[in-house]
Amino acid sequence: xxxxxxxxxxxxxxAGHYGSGKTNVAVNYAxxxxxxxxxxxxxxxxxxxxxxxxxxxxxxxxKNGIKLISSEYAGxxxxxxxxxxxxxxxxxxxxxxxxxxxxxxxxxxxxxGRYSDSIKAEDNYELLLVINRYRPLSKTxxxxxxxxHEIEVAANMRFTGIVNDSNLGEETTPETVFExxxxxxxxxRLTGLPIRFTTVTKKIYAEVKDKIPNLMEIHxxxxxx
Amino acid sequence: xxxxxxxxxxxxxAEAAIKAGCNFYFGYPITPQTEVAAYMAKRMPxxxxxxxxxxxxxxxxxxxxxxxxTGKRVMTSSSSPGISLKSEGISxxxxxxxxxxxxxxxxxxxxxxxxxxxxxxxxxxxKGGGHGDYRNIVLxxxxxxxMAALTVKGFNLADKYRMVAMILADGTMGQMxxxxxxxxxxxxTGEKPWALTGTExxxxxxxxxxxxxxxxVLEQKNFERFEKYKQIEENxxxxxxxxxxxxxxxxxxxxxxxxxxxxxxATARAKGIKAGLIRPITLWPFxxxxxxxxxxxxxAFISVELSMGQLVEDVELxxxxxxxxxxxxxxxxxxPSPDEVVAAxxxxxxxxx
Numbered sequence: 001x002x003x004x005x006x007x008x009x010x011x012x013x014x015a016g017h018y019g020s021g022k023t024n025v026a027v028n029y030a031x032x033x034x035x036x037x038x039x040x041x042x043x044x045x046x047x048x049x050x051x052x053x054x055x056x057x058x059x060x061x062x063k064n065g066i067k068l069i070s071s072e073y074a075g076x077x078x079x080x081x082x083x084x085x086x087x088x089x090x091x092x093x094x095x096x097x098x099x100x101x102x103x104x105x106x107x108x109x110x111x112x113g114r115y116s117d118s119i120k121a122e123d124n125y126e127l128l129l130v131i132n133r134y135r136p137l138s139k140t141x142x143x144x145x146x147x148x149h150e151i152e153v154a155a156n157m158r159f160t161g162i163v164n165d166s167n168l169g170e171e172t173t174p175e176t177v178f179e180x181x182x183x184x185x186x187x188x189r190l191t192g193l194p195i196r197f198t199t200v201t202k203k204i205y206a207e208v209k210d211k212i213p214n215l216m217e218i219h220x221x222x223x224x225x
Numbered sequence: 226x227x228x229x230x231x232x233x234x235x236x237x238x239a240e241a242a243i244k245a246g247c248n249f250y251f252g253y254p255i256t257p258q259t260e261v262a263a264y265m266a267k268r269m270p271x272x273x274x275x276x277x278x279x280x281x282x283x284x285x286x287x288x289x290x291x292x293x294x295t296g297k298r299v300m301t302s303s304s305s306p307g308i309s310l311k312s313e314g315i316s317x318x319x320x321x322x323x324x325x326x327x328x329x330x331x332x333x334x335x336x337x338x339x340x341x342x343x344x345x346x347x348x349x350x351x352k353g354g355g356h357g358d359y360r361n362i363v364l365x366x367x368x369x370x371x372m373a374a375l376t377v378k379g380f381n382l383a384d385k386y387r388m389v390a391m392i393l394a395d396g397t398m399g400q401m402x403x404x405x406x407x408x409x410x411x412x413x414t415g416e417k418p419w420a421l422t423g424t425e426x427x428x429x430x431x432x433x434x435x436x437x438x439x440x441x442v443l444e445q446k447n448f449e450r451f452e453k454y455k456q457i458e459e460n461x462x463x464x465x466x467x468x469x470x471x472x473x474x475x476x477x478x479x480x481x482x483x484x485x486x487x488x489x490x491a492t493a494r495a496k497g498i499k500a501g502l503i504r505p506i507t508l509w510p511f512x513x514x515x516x517x518x519x520x521x522x523x524x525a526f527i528s529v530e531l532s533m534g535q536l537v538e539d540v541e542l543x544x545x546x547x548x549x550x551x552x553x554x555x556x557x558x559x560x561p562s563p564d565e566v567v568a569a570x571x572x573x574x575x576x577x578x
Contacts, residue, residue, distance in 0.1 A: 018263075019233060019402060050256060050340055051400050077339030077558055079256040134231040134404075136240060137267060168231050168404040 004197045004214045005036050009126045011090075011098045011119055013112065014163065015155065016130035017138040017147045018048070018104030021165040025130055025199060026101035027057045028218040030066050038097045043090050044070040046103035047081035047111045054101050083111060091118045105147060106154035116156045128196055129159045133166045133183040134176070141186035148191065161196035162188055163216075174207040181212060229406045234372040235260035235302075235399040237407065238328055238392065239268065241373035242300055244410045245380045247326070248274035249299040251288040253281060253307060256340045257396035258330035261302040282307045286314030286327075293323035294433040296420025298380055302328035304396075305346050306337060308354070315389055316355025320435025322419075322450070324383035326376065327361070328392040330399035331531075333558040341558020342396030344480060345532035350393045351509040351539070358447050360454050362390040362461070363508040365479040369403035375506070381413040382461065386453060393508060395531060397481040397560070457510055464512035465504040468494070472501025474573050475519045477540045478529040479505050481560065486529050489566035496567075498574045508536075516543035525577035527551045527569050529561065549577045 012029060014022045023046070030042045042061060044054035053074040054061075061068045069087055073080045090098040102112050119125050129151075131144050138144045152158055166180030177200055188195050197214040205217045232240070239261045242250070250265040262278065269276035279285035285301050292299035303311060308329045318325055331346045333339040350363045362382050364375040372394060379390035424430050437443035465483075468490055469475065476486045483504040493500040503519060505512050519526075525548055528537035537552045544550065553569035555561045 018260075019231070019236075051396075077333065077341055079340050132231065134229070136230045136232060136236070137264070139230065168229055169402055171229070171404045 004216070005032060007196075008033060008097070009124050010094060011100065011122070011125035013100040013102055013119075013125065013127045014130050015102035015109050015112065015127060015151050015159075016104070017132070017135055017144070018108070019135055020104070020130045020132045020138065021167065021199070022104070022130045023052055023054055023101050024218060024220060025163055025165055026099050027054060027061065028199075028216065030061070030099040031064055032216070033097050033099070034064055034066055039095070040097045040099060041067045041069065041090055042099040042101065043087050044068070044074060044101050045083065045087070045111045046074075046101060046108060047083065048103035048105070048108040050074065050079040087115065091115050094122060094124075102155070106150035109151040109155040112155040112157065120157065126160045126196070127155070127157050128161050128163045129193065130163045130165050131184060131187055133180045134168050141183055141190055144187050145190050159191070159193055162191070162193050164195055164198040167199070172201065172204065174204045177204065177208055177212065229404040231402055232369055232405050233260050233400060233402050234366070234369045234394060235330065236264045237369045237373040237405050238302070238376045239264035241376040241407050241410070242326065242380070243268055243272060243274070244407055245298065245377045246412050246414065247298040247300050247380060248272070249292045249297060250275065250301070251277050251279050251285040251299070252301050252303065253279055253285050255304045255307045257332055257342070257399045258302050258304045258328065260399065261328060261330070282310035283314065286311040289325050290314055290317055290321070290323065293318060293325045294321070294421045296417035296422065298326075298384075298414070300326040300328065302330065304330050304332045305334050305343070308346060308349065312349070312355040315361065316357050316359060317435050318389050319355070319359035319361070320357065321433045322387040323433065324387050324389070326379045326383055326390050326392070329394070331393065331395045333556065339558045340396065342398075342481060342560065343531045343556065343558060344395055344482070345535065345556060346393065347508065347530070347532055347535035350391055351511070359450070360388070360457075360509055362386070362388065362457065362510075363393050364390065365393050365506060365508050366398055367480055367483050367504060369398075369401065369405045372398060373405055373407045377410055377412075381411070384414045384417070386457060387419070393480075395480050396558075461507060462510040462512040462514070463506035464515055465502075465506060466515060467502040467504065469501035469503060469519065471499050472519075472522070473524045474498060474500040474527065474570050475523040475525070476500060476502045476527045476529055476566070476570070477505070477516065477536065478502065479508060479536070482529045482531060485561060485563055486566055488563040489570060492563060492567045493570045496571075498570055500570050511539050511543060513543040516540065517545065520544040520547040523548060525549045525551060525573040527553050527573055529553045529566055529569070531560065532556055549573070
């Protein structure tokens with residue numbers, strides 16, 4: 001199931017449309033890398049949304065030995081678009097795998113622009129576009145590509161692959177995922193980017209596993225109240 | 226039936242507003258409602274509508290007054306401190322008998338408070354907020370689907386009664402994502418002979434104004450307005466009744482806390498306590514009738530709310546204090562767990578015989 005992990009680069013960055021599921025995908029991907037025996041750190045680069053942050057999974061990440069770098073304001077009672085200086089350690093020290101959770105849309109990706117030169121210089125990264133065809137503002141392949149270009153300009157980086165994270169939350173069925181495949185394939189065709197993997201929850205994994213290649217089984221984040 | 230999409234509550238409000246024929250949005254960003262503005266900024270240019278980020282909340286609400294005067298559907302949205310700033314304009318909308326939709330995605334207060342969810346603007350929304358004798362129709366959604374449905378309903382009611390309809394949501398409702406189908410929009414706008422559309426020299430001019438030089442004329446205007454409010458109280462109160470048929474303990478709660486209450490009711494019933502829920506969907510007009518009826522059947526009421534106790538006062542009034550009314554609350558952005566609500570149910574069950 002985790003064949004796509006063989007192609008993992010040292011740095012994996014997840015960007016995409018607001019609410020497409022980047023944080024969940026990033027946390028799950030970091031956990032898989034760790035399970036595969038790699039030393040992993042995860043950084044929260046979100047300066048757009050003060051809620052639904054990587055930090056919500058802090059306990060689980062810590063339990064699994066994954067260091068989390070996140071703003072001390074994430075999930076607090078203030079909305080400060082601040083980034084910790086520690087993030088440089090992921091970019092400049094090359095001995096660990098690094099997973100980056102980028103904020104939504106071009107506004108969120110602006111923060112990535114600060115680090116893009118160093119990441120490109122090292123040249124051992126994947127910048128993955130997280131797409132969900134059930135999000136209304138990215139519901140057609142053309143809209144998804146439009147958002148992708150806006151992000152690339154803001155981040156000063158090109159995407160290298162696609163993550164099909166199409167879902168309807170708790171109402172996701174195998175059909176929900178199947179119906180998203182042509183959409184993801186069209187985004188792939190329009191951009192020339194490969195679909196690196198498709199996410200499914202444990203509940204429906206068995207029903208889709210032989211029908212869609214490169215599945216990543218994810219579990220949904222528990223919000224820490 | 227259109228296909229379902231995955232939306233944040235804030236986005237559902239914005240999309241439903243556009244589908245309801247609202248082509249004008251004026252606002253100013255504030256967490257946790259900023260997605261309403263962000264969504265409008267993306268969508269309005271594509272449909273030939275107007276999105277304008279004003280220089281302040283006060284400017285935004287005055288722009289709303291301007292468009293509302295022309296009879297076009299218009300809205301603004303904000304969160305608690307921003308609604309305080311808009312309250313002067315909301316009073317002017319009431320004084321001018323203008324329809325508009327105002328959205329408040331509440332955060333913790335008072336003052337700057339915090340960005341986590343709250344319901345502590347209940348008094349502000351239902352009892353006035355701005356100055357003078359007036360009411361807003363106040364709608365309290367409890368799901369992303371209802372964020373959309375009540376937005377449409379709000380526009381329809383605002384037009385029907387020529388007054389402000391307010392969506393009173395909280396940060397959780399605004400931020401949470403759920404599948405939603407925005408379809409079968411029923412737009413009930415009707416004629417607006419009062420609107421400022423240009424006379425073209427064919428009719429006497431219309432005037433939109435809230436200034437009355439003669440006190441007896443102003444008094445008469447207020448009497449007329451309250452006749453209208455009386456009709457609304459009789460005809461427009463909405464609520465959901467949940468497991469109330471045999472309930473001994475009646476929870477009253479709206480928005481996110483009503484969902485928590487439903488979980489708690491399941492647990493309480495498993496423990497043998499017959500609990501039920503009356504969920505006001507309109508906070509004004511408040512669903513007094515079902516509560517008064519419940520007061521003859523239930524032993525106690527519990528108001529579950531995210532404030533220091535605001536809804537609880539309307540529960541006491543509506544039930545005329547026939548039965549004890551308990552308060553189960555958290556504030557400042559904290560949310561009660563289902564277990565905390567279960568504990569409140571057990572306490573009420575034990576004490577109120």
